[in-house]
Amino acid sequence: MEARDAMLLVNLGSPDSPSVKDVRRYLNQFLMDGRVLDAPWLIRRLIVSLAILPFRPKQSAEAYESIWWDEGSPLVVISRRVQAALQERIANPMELAMTYGSPSIPHAVKALGANPEIQTINLLPLFPHYAMSTFETIVVAVQDAMKRFAPGKHLRVIKPFYDNEAYINALVDNTREYLQRDYDHLLFSYHGLPERHLRKTDPTGNHCLKSADCCQVDSPAHRTCYRAQVFRTTETFVRAAGIPDNQYSVTFQSRLGRDPWLQPFTDKTLEVLPERGVKKLLVMCPAFVSDCLETLEEIGIRGRETFMDAGGEEFELIPCLNEHPTWIETLAGWWDDPSMWHADAGEVLPKV
Numbered sequence: 001m002e003a004r005d006a007m008l009l010v011n012l013g014s015p016d017s018p019s020v021k022d023v024r025r026y027l028n029q030f031l032m033d034g035r036v037l038d039a040p041w042l043i044r045r046l047i048v049s050l051a052i053l054p055f056r057p058k059q060s061a062e063a064y065e066s067i068w069w070d071e072g073s074p075l076v077v078i079s080r081r082v083q084a085a086l087q088e089r090i091a092n093p094m095e096l097a098m099t100y101g102s103p104s105i106p107h108a109v110k111a112l113g114a115n116p117e118i119q120t121i122n123l124l125p126l127f128p129h130y131a132m133s134t135f136e137t138i139v140v141a142v143q144d145a146m147k148r149f150a151p152g153k154h155l156r157v158i159k160p161f162y163d164n165e166a167y168i169n170a171l172v173d174n175t176r177e178y179l180q181r182d183y184d185h186l187l188f189s190y191h192g193l194p195e196r197h198l199r200k201t202d203p204t205g206n207h208c209l210k211s212a213d214c215c216q217v218d219s220p221a222h223r224t225c226y227r228a229q230v231f232r233t234t235e236t237f238v239r240a241a242g243i244p245d246n247q248y249s250v251t252f253q254s255r256l257g258r259d260p261w262l263q264p265f266t267d268k269t270l271e272v273l274p275e276r277g278v279k280k281l282l283v284m285c286p287a288f289v290s291d292c293l294e295t296l297e298e299i300g301i302r303g304r305e306t307f308m309d310a311g312g313e314e315f316e317l318i319p320c321l322n323e324h325p326t327w328i329e330t331l332a333g334w335w336d337d338p339s340m341w342h343a344d345a346g347e348v349l350p351k352v
Helices: 020-031 041-052 056-067 074-087 105-113 132-149 165-179 195-200 220-224 226-241 266-272 293-309 325-335
Strands: 004-014 094-101 118-125 154-158 185-191 248-253 280-284 314-317
Touching: 004 020, 004 074, 004 105, 004 132, 020 041, 020 056, 020 094, 056 293, 074 094, 074 325, 094 105, 094 132, 105 118, 105 132, 118 132, 118 325, 132 154, 132 195, 165 226, 165 280, 165 325, 185 226, 185 266, 185 293, 195 226, 220 226, 226 248, 248 266, 248 293, 266 293, 280 293, 293 314
Parallel strands: 004 094, 004 118, 118 154, 185 248, 185 280, 280 314
Antiparallel strands: none
């Protein structure tokens, strides 16, 4: 019997429907992840049960309803389309999973583990940047699932691809049409993180957020530093796309709670850009490779309203990579590129 590799694609996930019940179930699973809300279990349980679940599901359900497609959740639908497009190019077994919701990581790993021909699972978290609440939690969840459903099989993990040339080229191809239009400013809106997450994943224990220019000073911490990596994505992209230095900026969206989060905030920036002379705005969200609630509703609907109410005249949200042909070809090309993969999953997580 010939040993074969398999691919496992993992994205964040979505409620099964925009109903309050399904959104509540999803939020409970998401927020009880100790790498998302990184407090001791009991404190986390109290915060989620008493301060979030009684109020947030109804509001979030309305947001999901505003962007829901006939086929289902945009994130899941797009991810399935990406899987199908990749499967046309890669003959090896392939499964799609969501960190939260369906299809689940245990379900996907169980399906791969049941195939006796598969000896190695190649894990591709659909996140360009390392963060403990996305990339790291996916790796740990797959490791746990493999202990139960695929014992003895090997796990390889893609390296964060935030400045990979093929990824940047895919971003440039995806945005080319929009960048040829008349616009005043390009806003990069990345998903936010609590500052403490950066400190927790800093393997040196003494670099991240210790100085104003920490992301510009070379350090082993950058290997797992989300903030340094998003700045690197931005710098690499604007150089490849020929964006002038005075025509773009970086912000962070989607904060929760009162603890310090990465700044500047997207929503606050959208309020002040028009008074700074920015009337025609482009927004792109490179932390996501698939459009989802955070892009379509938070930026595409609420962000647009904020900017226009503040005096903006034109607002254009650039779609995520989604099923762009260059992106599909990039993913397919990585399959056979050993330089893109950690030889062992143990190389991925920060040694802290």
